[in-house]
Amino acid sequence: MSHSAISDVLAGKYQLDSKVTLKGWVRTVRANPNFAFINLHDGSCFDPIQIVVDNTLNNYNEISKLTTACSLSVTGTLVESKGKGQSFEVQAEEVDIIGLVEDPDTYPMAPKRHSVEYLREHAHLRPRTNLIGAATRIRNCLSHAIHNYFYENGFQWIATPLITASDCEGAGEMFRVSTLDAVNPPLKDDGRADFSQDFFGKEAFLTVSGQLNVETYACALSKVYTFGPTFRAENSNTSRHLAEFWMVEPELAFADLAAVAQCAEDMLKYVFKAVLKERMDDLEFFDLRVQKGVIERLQKLVDTDFVRMDYTDAIDILQKSGKKFEFPVDWGVDLSSEHERYLAEEHVGAPIILQNYPKDIKSFYMRLNDDGKTVAAMDVLAPGIGEIIGGSQREDRLDVLDSRMEEVGLNPQDYYWYRDLRRYGSVPHGGFGLGFERLVAYVTGIQNVRDVIPFPRTPNSAPF
Amino acid sequence: MSHSAISDVLAGKYQLDSKVTLKGWVRTVRANPNFAFINLHDGSCFDPIQIVVDNTLNNYNEISKLTTACSLSVTGTLVESKGKGQSFEVQAEEVDIIGLVEDPDTYPMAPKRHSVEYLREHAHLRPRTNLIGAATRIRNCLSHAIHNYFYENGFQWIATPLITASDCEGAGEMFRVSTLDAVNPPLKDDGRADFSQDFFGKEAFLTVSGQLNVETYACALSKVYTFGPTFRAENSNTSRHLAEFWMVEPELAFADLAAVAQCAEDMLKYVFKAVLKERMDDLEFFDLRVQKGVIERLQKLVDTDFVRMDYTDAIDILQKSGKKFEFPVDWGVDLSSEHERYLAEEHVGAPIILQNYPKDIKSFYMRLNDDGKTVAAMDVLAPGIGEIIGGSQREDRLDVLDSRMEEVGLNPQDYYWYRDLRRYGSVPHGGFGLGFERLVAYVTGIQNVRDVIPFPRTPNSAPF
Numbered sequence: 001m002s003h004s005a006i007s008d009v010l011a012g013k014y015q016l017d018s019k020v021t022l023k024g025w026v027r028t029v030r031a032n033p034n035f036a037f038i039n040l041h042d043g044s045c046f047d048p049i050q051i052v053v054d055n056t057l058n059n060y061n062e063i064s065k066l067t068t069a070c071s072l073s074v075t076g077t078l079v080e081s082k083g084k085g086q087s088f089e090v091q092a093e094e095v096d097i098i099g100l101v102e103d104p105d106t107y108p109m110a111p112k113r114h115s116v117e118y119l120r121e122h123a124h125l126r127p128r129t130n131l132i133g134a135a136t137r138i139r140n141c142l143s144h145a146i147h148n149y150f151y152e153n154g155f156q157w158i159a160t161p162l163i164t165a166s167d168c169e170g171a172g173e174m175f176r177v178s179t180l181d182a183v184n185p186p187l188k189d190d191g192r193a194d195f196s197q198d199f200f201g202k203e204a205f206l207t208v209s210g211q212l213n214v215e216t217y218a219c220a221l222s223k224v225y226t227f228g229p230t231f232r233a234e235n236s237n238t239s240r241h242l243a244e245f246w247m248v249e250p251e252l253a254f255a256d257l258a259a260v261a262q263c264a265e266d267m268l269k270y271v272f273k274a275v276l277k278e279r280m281d282d283l284e285f286f287d288l289r290v291q292k293g294v295i296e297r298l299q300k301l302v303d304t305d306f307v308r309m310d311y312t313d314a315i316d317i318l319q320k321s322g323k324k325f326e327f328p329v330d331w332g333v334d335l336s337s338e339h340e341r342y343l344a345e346e347h348v349g350a351p352i353i354l355q356n357y358p359k360d361i362k363s364f365y366m367r368l369n370d371d372g373k374t375v376a377a378m379d380v381l382a383p384g385i386g387e388i389i390g391g392s393q394r395e396d397r398l399d400v401l402d403s404r405m406e407e408v409g410l411n412p413q414d415y416y417w418y419r420d421l422r423r424y425g426s427v428p429h430g431g432f433g434l435g436f437e438r439l440v441a442y443v444t445g446i447q448n449v450r451d452v453i454p455f456p457r458t459p460n461s462a463p464f
Numbered sequence: 465m466s467h468s469a470i471s472d473v474l475a476g477k478y479q480l481d482s483k484v485t486l487k488g489w490v491r492t493v494r495a496n497p498n499f500a501f502i503n504l505h506d507g508s509c510f511d512p513i514q515i516v517v518d519n520t521l522n523n524y525n526e527i528s529k530l531t532t533a534c535s536l537s538v539t540g541t542l543v544e545s546k547g548k549g550q551s552f553e554v555q556a557e558e559v560d561i562i563g564l565v566e567d568p569d570t571y572p573m574a575p576k577r578h579s580v581e582y583l584r585e586h587a588h589l590r591p592r593t594n595l596i597g598a599a600t601r602i603r604n605c606l607s608h609a610i611h612n613y614f615y616e617n618g619f620q621w622i623a624t625p626l627i628t629a630s631d632c633e634g635a636g637e638m639f640r641v642s643t644l645d646a647v648n649p650p651l652k653d654d655g656r657a658d659f660s661q662d663f664f665g666k667e668a669f670l671t672v673s674g675q676l677n678v679e680t681y682a683c684a685l686s687k688v689y690t691f692g693p694t695f696r697a698e699n700s701n702t703s704r705h706l707a708e709f710w711m712v713e714p715e716l717a718f719a720d721l722a723a724v725a726q727c728a729e730d731m732l733k734y735v736f737k738a739v740l741k742e743r744m745d746d747l748e749f750f751d752l753r754v755q756k757g758v759i760e761r762l763q764k765l766v767d768t769d770f771v772r773m774d775y776t777d778a779i780d781i782l783q784k785s786g787k788k789f790e791f792p793v794d795w796g797v798d799l800s801s802e803h804e805r806y807l808a809e810e811h812v813g814a815p816i817i818l819q820n821y822p823k824d825i826k827s828f829y830m831r832l833n834d835d836g837k838t839v840a841a842m843d844v845l846a847p848g849i850g851e852i853i854g855g856s857q858r859e860d861r862l863d864v865l866d867s868r869m870e871e872v873g874l875n876p877q878d879y880y881w882y883r884d885l886r887r888y889g890s891v892p893h894g895g896f897g898l899g900f901e902r903l904v905a906y907v908t909g910i911q912n913v914r915d916v917i918p919f920p921r922t923p924n925s926a927p928f
Contacts, residue, residue, distance in 0.1 A: 175642065254562075
């Protein structure tokens with residue numbers, strides 16, 4: 001059943017006048033009594049290929065009645081295209097109809113513009129559309145570029161666990177994972193659920209980050225990263241939140257904040273270069289139909305040095321900007337999207353790596369700076385989206401880590417294994433987190449992360 | 465804080481007499497009053513590098529007292545090694561002690577042989593051992609080779625969902641995912657839990673396979689694969705089972721069983737070639753210390769054609785073998801490990817792709833053969849392990865699919881979206897599943913899958 005990919009044919013990998021067999025689905029058919037043009041698509045690239053069918057074919061009558069989404073096997077000769085656009089088309093010698101469409105008038109993916117909401121309700125058929133097909137190929141290209149970047153630079157991929165019964169993770173905004181009866185769980189004397197009888201012998205949850213786990217591997221193998229699913233039981237119905245999403249979390253040993261920031265800049269540039277090189281067909285669609293300027297934005301990011309800026313300086317800039325912001329700007333506040341975008345888009349006009357945030361708005365594990373009031377944290381702010389990466393150098397001094405944990409009300413004993421990394425050959429280390437769906441949304445210009453993941457999980461919705 | 469990877473130094477990427485800075489952890493120290501030898505390891509490759517330190521260094525006294533796992537930064541000159549084994553060592557000019565080991569006598573990863581059970585209890589420190597470090601690098605190499613194989617062959621990576629409230633999945637051996645109160649969930653009038661008030665508005669579970677989901681993308685983009693976590697709430701305390709593990713599931717449109725089998729053979733050979741080329745250092749360790757012959761076994765798999773064999777013929781061979789098997793062999797039974805290994809190891813002496821199994825021991829979605837009693841299923845049996853891959857051509861005929869579902873007691877309406885793929889441009893398609901941890905175990909010779917995943921999740925155990 002050997003056949004060629006349409007991407008290879010359109011890329012000129014076969015000689016003119018050679019015979020090819022293509023398999024795919026009908027996008028459109030234009031037929032008259034003498035000949036028919038079929039646009040055939042197989043998902044290997046953005047474009048379908050044009051098939052020319054003469055009425056001399058035995059089954060021309062059936063062919064001329066084909067509708068969108070019928071599946072075909074076409075054998076024919078590769079010829080120069082007479083129309084504009086593509087260089088090649090296929091003069092069919094045989095068209096085998098593999099599968100028809102039941103009642104074409106009610107086919108849910110008829111070739112017209114559908115709303116993204118409608119497409120989500122038909123998530124099993126939406127990869128057949130230009131929008132979702134192109135987003136899938138871009139997603140694939142970005143994911144592969146991320147793995148390549150890390151592999152080429154000596155990082156080890158670490159599959160940190162998704163289910164965790166570690167005392168480290170609070171139960172807030174986490175999903176419980178259980179096999180206990182939902183109505184009548186075994187109870188302890190105090191009336192609480194007896195999780196010692198649950199599958200894992202303890203109450204277990206879905207992880208919200210692999211960072212603490214992956215630090216254990218960084219402190220043994222120097223350069224590591226996670227790329228896996230992460231979960232938030234947050235009741236957020238926004239265009240930037242999913243209950244299940246994919247995160248990339250590199251962690252580098254023998255690295256200070258500057259090294260972590262450089263890694264973030266290098267990685268982003270590497271993956272943007274890859275997508276510009278490998279998926280221009282899909283990017284052109286997004287630039288034309290979804291968000292004008294996405295290609296130029298990526299190109300600019302690749303060509304521009306990211307600007308390093310201290311949080312304290314950023315506050316100063318915002319206060320002196322003369323801009324009216326919705327949220328007030330004072331040293332100590334967490335910046336909101338309007339502030340981040342002003343800095344990146346209006347003040348600097350380039351991506352910014354904002355560094356050294358007040359400790360009170362950041363996590364306990366971030367390394368305390370010598371000023372005693374800021375930590376070695378960083379966010380990468382990109383024009384057009386705001387924060388795309390967040391990271392930090394980690395606190396590698398056991399005594400400082402312990403006081404920070406006590407300060408925020410954590411019990412150091414619950415973190416015994418995290419503390420062990422600081423007891424046995426501690427090293428300066430750090431890393432960052434990149435929400436993969438936000439990256440895909442940024443590259444494509446798609447507004448809602450629900451449309452860059454195959455089957456989005458959100459409050460009240462986990463079908464398919 | 466720029467420094468070089470030990471892997472690059474040992475691979476000869478730097479010239480003799482050049483100055484290098486290395487950062488890593490002490491493996492061993494041998495010191496006398498005049499000089500010391502330090503084996504320094506950074507996880508970038510199997511071997512540590514030897515650092516030679518003269519007593520002329522200011523801090524020689526501290527250096528000579530270093531113990532396993534202390535972290536160092538070493539700057540020195542790259543010189544030829546006088547000892548056997550490696551070509552290079554470093555004559556130190558500066559040794560900065562970064563982190564010491566608290567109470568070296570009780571350091572849990574002291575340089576001696578630890579049992580795998582002990583290592584699992586210290587899963588946060590075990591990547592510092594030769595065994596787990598080497599397994600991690602092999603795992604990384606295999607994972608990258610899998611992504612590369614699919615990328616180069618035009619497959620799109622699809623992140624199928626982990627949480628599902630689809631009616632398709634039975635609740636047997638699945639983990640429930642919930643944010644309802646564990647003791648007092650909201651109840652419906654009939655006394656059952658009211659999952660309409662749960663996070664997803666329905667009872668939700670962790671997926672046991674991405675296959676049905678990924679078929680929807682194959683029927684739009686032709687060649688796709690999943691590579692992600694999968695879950696089984698099975699109370700199996702065996703060396704081959706985990707509650708959370710990673711699966712690779714390619715799915716090919718316009719493919720019959722022969723095409724699926726060829727893809728499985730090609731992919732396995734591709735990834736075995738990659739690991740033989742890129743991780744010989746770690747493989748030599750496994751061959752020497754874990755399982756004699758793993759390298760030869762991989763090499764043979766790469767060089768040998770996989771044998772195709774029908775289930776029916778295999779039964780015949782087993783019955784005529786004259787072997788006493790623990791489990792009886794009759795047409796219709798599921799083969800057990802002893803049968804599979806006899807076929808692959810003794811009868812054929814090569815990997816076998818066993819095909820066309822009785823429909824009653826296989827899943828409803830596998831394509832019914834014309835004989836009406838077998839389905840187009842396949843298992844890849846490898847010498848030394850037995851089944852490593854299972855797959856099938858899928859039933860693409862709606863009427864046959866519906867009768868098969870009814871036969872096994874499923875409600876076709878629950879599968880409306882799976883059925884839609886057969887209503888709208890159905891195509892022959894199929895794929896297979898590869899348990900990633902079993903692959904890593906096979907390549908390394910490690911006996912228990914708990915030792916090839918960073919933090920194993922098993923009954924009564926999900927710490928860290």
